[in-house]
Amino acid sequence: MSDMSLNCRDCGKEFVFSDRDQAFFAEKGWQNQPTRCRDCARAKRANMQAPRQMFPAVCAACGKNCEVPFEPREGGRPVKCLECFRADRP
Numbered sequence: 001m002s003d004m005s006l007n008c009r010d011c012g013k014e015f016v017f018s019d020r021d022q023a024f025f026a027e028k029g030w031q032n033q034p035t036r037c038r039d040c041a042r043a044k045r046a047n048m049q050a051p052r053q054m055f056p057a058v059c060a061a062c063g064k065n066c067e068v069p070f071e072p073r074e075g076g077r078p079v080k081c082l083e084c085f086r087a088d089r090p
């Protein structure tokens, strides 16, 4: 086996699927090649484990204090609490 060059689906950079890694994959019985470079794979794993960062906000519809998964910006789209956000959708 020899090193393979693959493109990361997240950052698009080329990364090396080394023969050691290929052997490791084969040992595990994994048929697929990795789709992400080491950094992105690690970032994704960390992302899945870490709870999403929430920002305090005030709901534009009901005025309740709430938390949203993005940073509310002045002049940006109105922030709504989960209930109002849900109620808004058909």
Ligand SMILES: [Zn+2]
Binding pocket: 008, 009, 010, 011, 012, 013, 036, 037, 038, 039, 040, 041
């Ligand atoms: Zn990457």
Ligand SMILES: [Zn+2]
Binding pocket: 059, 060, 061, 062, 063, 064, 080, 081, 082, 083, 084, 085
């Ligand atoms: Zn609300």
